[in-house]
Amino acid sequence: MTSETTRKKTTEKIVVVGINHAGTSAIRTLLAQDPELEINAYDRNSNISFLGCGIALAVGGTVKNPEDLFYCDQVQLDALGAKVFMEHDVLAIDTQKKTIRVRDLKTGREFQDSYDKLVYAAGSWPLDIPGVPPEKARLKNIMLCKLYQHAQELIKKADEPEISSVAVIGAGYIGIELAEAYRQKGKNVTLIDYETRVIPRYFDTEFTRLLEDDMRRAGITLALGEKVIDFAPSPQKPDHVGQVITDKGHYPADLVITAVGFRPNTDLLSEAEKTGNGALIVDGAMKTSIPDVWAVGDSVAMYHAALDRHQQVALATNAVKSGIAAASSINGIPGVTVESMAGTNAICVFENNLASTGLSEAAARELGLPVASSYIEDADRPEFMNDYGITRIKLVYHEKTFRLLGAQIGSHGEINHTEVIYFLALAIQKKMALPEIAFTDVYFLPHFNKPFNFILTAILKAIGLDYEAAAGKSLERRPSLEGK
Structure with missing residues (x-):
C-alpha cells in the first residue's frame, strides 16, 4: 500500500x-x-x-x-x-x-x-418586531438589512424619487448607519427605537448625547423611547407601507427598514x-x-x-x-484558540468617530456589577502645538479591584484615535487593573500625543491622582465638541 x-x-x-x-x-x-x-x-x-x-x-x-x-x-x-x-x-x-x-x-x-x-x-x-400584526408586516417596502439581495433593493430604493420618507426601526449600528445614508440621499429620515438613547449597549450618555445632537442637526427625526405597534398602508398604494405607528406617535414612511437585532x-x-x-x-x-x-x-x-x-x-x-x-x-494544530473576547466595535457616523470595548457603565450597572468610571475630555496632543483635537475617553472598572471592564473613546471630524481601543480590549482580555495599564510602555512625541496622554490621564483620575483638577485647570475651558 x-x-x-x-x-x-x-x-x-x-x-x-x-x-x-x-x-x-x-x-x-x-x-x-x-x-x-x-x-x-x-x-x-x-x-x-x-x-x-x-x-x-x-x-x-x-x-x-x-x-x-x-x-x-x-x-x-x-x-x-x-x-x-x-x-x-x-x-x-x-x-x-x-x-x-x-x-x-x-x-x-x-x-x-x-x-x-x-x-x-x-x-x-434579523428579529421580527413583536406585537405588529403579521398582515401589516407584509406590506411592501418594509425591508430587512442583512443579505446582498437586501442591499440591492435598499440601494435601488435610495434613488427612487417617489420614496421621500424613510423610517428606520432600531437605533443600533445598522440603524444609525442607514439613517445617515438615506439622509445623504436627501430623504426625510425617522429613527425609531424603544430605548431612550442610540447605541445604548456600547456607549454611555457622554457619547450618545453628542451623537444624537449631531443627528438632529443633520435633519434626522429621533423617535426614541417609543415602541412600534403597527404599520399603516399608503392611501395611494394600499399594498405599500405609508406610516409607522408607535405608542407615542405616527411617522410617515414610504420605506421602512427593520434593524432591531439578530x-x-x-x-x-x-x-x-x-x-x-x-x-x-x-x-x-x-x-x-x-x-x-x-x-x-x-x-x-x-x-x-x-x-x-x-x-x-x-x-x-x-x-x-x-x-x-x-x-x-x-487539523490538530495546537495553540490557535480564542480564549476570550471583549466585543470590541466602532462606528463612524455624522462626523463622530467612536469605538468601545467591554461593558458600558450603564450595561454594567444594569447587570448589578459594582463598577465606577472615569471620564475625561482632553487635547490629543500638547496645546502648544496650536493644531490639536479633542478626544473623549471613558474607562469603566470594578470599584474595588480597579480591574478594567470597559472603555469608550470618541472624537469628531478628522480627529480619530479609535485604534487605541485595541490596547484597552487586550487589557480587558488579560484582566488587567488600571495601575497595570498605566505603566504600559508607551511613547511621547508632541506631534502625536501628550506625556500624560488621555488614557493615562483617565486612569490617574480614577485612582485619585487628578492633577489637572488639583491645579484648578478646567476641562470646560478647553475646545470642546459641544455645539459642533
Whole structure:
C-alpha cells in the first residue's frame, strides 16, 4: 500500500453548514493547513462573503459598486479543493449518525450527506418586531438589512424619487448607519427605537448625547423611547407601507427598514448547550458540547472577558477568528484558540468617530456589577502645538479591584484615535487593573500625543491622582465638541 493510498483512507470528511464570514474563514484555513481534506460546504444563499457592514456605505454612495463588498466566491473555494453547494438548505442534522439532510433549492431534490466532523456556521437572522400584526408586516417596502439581495433593493430604493420618507426601526449600528445614508440621499429620515438613547449597549450618555445632537442637526427625526405597534398602508398604494405607528406617535414612511437585532440560527442543533438566546456555547477551540461538532460565527457564544461568562457578540471580527480557531482544532494544530473576547466595535457616523470595548457603565450597572468610571475630555496632543483635537475617553472598572471592564473613546471630524481601543480590549482580555495599564510602555512625541496622554490621564483620575483638577485647570475651558 502506498503512502498516498494510506493518506486518502485516513483523510477525514468535513461538512460545513453555512458559508459566510465564519464558514469561509474555516474552509480557507482547513485547506491551507491540509489541502488533502475532503470538504463539502452548504449554504442556502446564492452568494458568500458579503460584507453587510458596507450596505449603508453603498446606499449613501460611498461604495459605488456593491460587488466590491465581496472578498470570496464559490469559484475560489472550489479552486482550493472544497465542494461548494450553493442554494442548498440543510434541513436536519443527526449528530448520532453523523448525517445531514439537504434540499437543493433549485430542483427541490432532497438527499443525505455524512461527515466525520462538522463545522456549524449558520449565522443569525434579523428579529421580527413583536406585537405588529403579521398582515401589516407584509406590506411592501418594509425591508430587512442583512443579505446582498437586501442591499440591492435598499440601494435601488435610495434613488427612487417617489420614496421621500424613510423610517428606520432600531437605533443600533445598522440603524444609525442607514439613517445617515438615506439622509445623504436627501430623504426625510425617522429613527425609531424603544430605548431612550442610540447605541445604548456600547456607549454611555457622554457619547450618545453628542451623537444624537449631531443627528438632529443633520435633519434626522429621533423617535426614541417609543415602541412600534403597527404599520399603516399608503392611501395611494394600499399594498405599500405609508406610516409607522408607535405608542407615542405616527411617522410617515414610504420605506421602512427593520434593524432591531439578530437571533442565532441554532435550531438544527437542538441538543447542544446554549445560552438563553439560543447561541451555541463553545470553548476556545470552537468545540460545542456535541462530539465532533464545531460552531463558528454569529451562531455562537464565546467567553466574554468582561462578563466572565459566555455571550453572543455578532461581529465579523469574531466570525473570522472563530473560523481560524475551529479549523486549527480540527487539523490538530495546537495553540490557535480564542480564549476570550471583549466585543470590541466602532462606528463612524455624522462626523463622530467612536469605538468601545467591554461593558458600558450603564450595561454594567444594569447587570448589578459594582463598577465606577472615569471620564475625561482632553487635547490629543500638547496645546502648544496650536493644531490639536479633542478626544473623549471613558474607562469603566470594578470599584474595588480597579480591574478594567470597559472603555469608550470618541472624537469628531478628522480627529480619530479609535485604534487605541485595541490596547484597552487586550487589557480587558488579560484582566488587567488600571495601575497595570498605566505603566504600559508607551511613547511621547508632541506631534502625536501628550506625556500624560488621555488614557493615562483617565486612569490617574480614577485612582485619585487628578492633577489637572488639583491645579484648578478646567476641562470646560478647553475646545470642546459641544455645539459642533
